Amino acid sequence: xxxxxxxxxxxxxxxxxxxxxxxxxxxxxxxxxxxxxxxxxxxxxxxxxxxxxxxxxxxxxxxxxxxxxxxxxxxxxxxxxxxxxxxxxxxxxxxxxxxxxxxxxxxxxxxxxxxxxxxxxxxxxxxxxxxxxxxxxxxxxxxxxxxxxxxxxxxxxxxxxxx
Amino acid sequence: xxxxxxxxxxxxxxxxxxxxxxxxxxxxxxxxxxxxxxxxxxxxxxxxxxxxxxxxxxxxxxxxxxxxxxxxxxxxxxxxxxxxxxxxxxxxxxxxxxxxxxxxxxxxxxxxxxxxxxxxxxxxxxxxxxxxxxxxxxxxxxxxxxxxxxxxxxxxxxxxxxxxxxxxxxxxxxxxxxxxxxxxxxxxxxxxxxxxxxxxxxxxxxxxxxxxxxxxxxxxxxxxxxxxxxxxxxxxxxxxxxxxxxxxxxxx
Numbered sequence: 001x002x003x004x005x006x007x008x009x010x011x012x013x014x015x016x017x018x019x020x021x022x023x024x025x026x027x028x029x030x031x032x033x034x035x036x037x038x039x040x041x042x043x044x045x046x047x048x049x050x051x052x053x054x055x056x057x058x059x060x061x062x063x064x065x066x067x068x069x070x071x072x073x074x075x076x077x078x079x080x081x082x083x084x085x086x087x088x089x090x091x092x093x094x095x096x097x098x099x100x101x102x103x104x105x106x107x108x109x110x111x112x113x114x115x116x117x118x119x120x121x122x123x124x125x126x127x128x129x130x131x132x133x134x135x136x137x138x139x140x141x142x143x144x145x146x147x148x149x150x151x152x153x154x155x156x157x158x159x160x161x162x163x
Numbered sequence: 164x165x166x167x168x169x170x171x172x173x174x175x176x177x178x179x180x181x182x183x184x185x186x187x188x189x190x191x192x193x194x195x196x197x198x199x200x201x202x203x204x205x206x207x208x209x210x211x212x213x214x215x216x217x218x219x220x221x222x223x224x225x226x227x228x229x230x231x232x233x234x235x236x237x238x239x240x241x242x243x244x245x246x247x248x249x250x251x252x253x254x255x256x257x258x259x260x261x262x263x264x265x266x267x268x269x270x271x272x273x274x275x276x277x278x279x280x281x282x283x284x285x286x287x288x289x290x291x292x293x294x295x296x297x298x299x300x301x302x303x304x305x306x307x308x309x310x311x312x313x314x315x316x317x318x319x320x321x322x323x324x325x326x327x328x329x330x331x332x333x334x335x336x337x338x339x340x341x342x343x344x345x346x347x348x349x350x351x352x353x354x355x356x357x358x359x360x361x362x363x364x365x366x367x368x369x370x371x372x373x374x375x376x377x378x379x380x381x382x383x384x385x386x387x388x389x390x391x392x393x394x395x396x397x398x399x400x401x402x403x404x405x406x407x408x409x410x411x412x413x414x415x
Contacts, residue, residue: 027350050213050292052209052210052296053210053214053216053217053289053292053293054208054209054211054212054213054214054216055209055213056209082288083217083288083289083291083292084284084285084287084288084291085288085291086291086292086295087289087292091203118409121402135200136199137199137203138203138299138303139199139202139203139206139299139303140202141202143209143210143296146198152333153389156329163295
C-alpha cells in the first residue's frame with residue numbers, strides 16, 4: 001500500500017510511460033487516449049477512450065495500466081472506457097506524429113479531417129518525404145492504418161488515417 | 164412500455180445489428196478474393212464488433228439484471244435477437260457481400276449522422292465515433308458495386324442478381340415500432356422513415372454509375388422487430404455461440 005495520498009499528477013506521470021502496443025514508440029498519453037484520472041481516497045479510476053471502437057489494443061492497454069498501478073502499490077485501480085468526446089487524430093501531439101514518422105508510419109496529415117477521403121490524397125512517404133505516393137489499400141494491419149506505396153523510392157509504408 | 168424498456172430494446176437492436184453483420188463479415192477472414200479485400204472486410208468486422216460491444220454493454224447496464232455484453236451476445240436464442248434480417252443474410256460471393264454492405268452502410272451513415280444529436284449521451288457518443296468508421300464502409304462498398312456493376316458481363320450479372328435478391332430485405336431497416344415512436348418523442352431515437360428518401364437517392368446514384376437497374380416495387384420482408392428471422396440466423400448463432408453454450412463462462 002502507498003503510505004502517502006495518491007495525486008492525480010503522480011498517476012498521470014506514471015501512466016505517461018505506457019506505450020501504444022501497436023506503435024510502441026508513442027505513449028497512450030501522446031496518442032490522446034488517456035483522458036483523465038479520478039482519485040477518491042485510495043481508489044484510482046483511469047478514463048480511457050478508444051481510437052477505433054473495435055481496437056483490440058484497448059484490452060492490452062487496460063491490462064498494462066492495471067499492472068503498472070498494481071506495481072506502484074495502488075490496490076484499488078479501475079479503468080473506465082469513455083466514448084464522449086469521440087477520439088480524433090487531432091489530439092495526437094506533434095511530437096508523437098514525428099516519432100511515428102521516424103518509426104516508418106506516415107502520420108495523419110492534421111486537422112479535423114472533415115473530408116477524410118481528401119486527406120488521403122496528400123500523404124507523404126515517411127522514408128524519403130516524397131508526396132508522390134499511391135494508396136494500395138485503405139485498410140491495413142490495424143483499423144487505424146492504410147497501406148501506401150511511394151512512387152519515388154518505391155517503399156511500401158503505412159499511413160495513420162485521419163479520424 | 165416505459166421509457167427505460169424502450170431504451171433497452173432500442174440499444175439492443177443497435178448492438179444486434181452490429182454484432183450479426185460483424186459475424187458475417189468475419190467469415191471472409193482468409194477467404195477474401197485478394198489480400199487487400201480480406202483486410203478490408205475484417206477491418207469492417209472489427210469496427211462492428213467494437214460498436215456491438217459498446218451498445219450491448221450499455222443495453223446490459225440499462226437492463227440491470229446482471230447481464231453483460233458477453234451474456235447478451237452468447238446466451239440469447241434467435242427469437243431474442245432484434246437485428247434487421249439483412250444483416251444475417253449469407254455472404255454469397257464478394258459482389259453479393261458488397262451489395263449488402265452498401266445497403267446497410269448507406270443506411271447507417273444517415274442513422275448515425277442523426278443519432279450524434281441524440282439526447283441520450285451514450286448513444287450520441289457511440290454514434291459520433293461509429294460514424295467516422297461507417298463513412299469508410301459505405302464509400303468502399305459503393306466503389307466496389309460500381310467497379311463490378313460496370314465491369315465484365317459476368318461481374319455485372321452477379322451484382323444485379325445480388326441487388327435483386329437482397330432488395331426485399333432493405334425496407335425493414337426503416338420500419339418503426341412502439342420503441343421508435345416513444346424514443347423519437349423523447350429526442351433519443353431517429354425517425355427512420357424520414358431517412359428513406361435520402362437513402363434511396365444515394366443508392367440510385369450508385370446504381371446509375373454502376374449501370375445496375377433499380378428493382379421495382381416488390382414484397383418486402385419483415386419480422387425482426389418481433390424477433391422473427393430468416394432460417395440463416397439460427398445457423399449463424401449456433402456457430403458463434405457454440406463455445407459459450409458448451410462451456411459456459413469459459414475464459415480465453
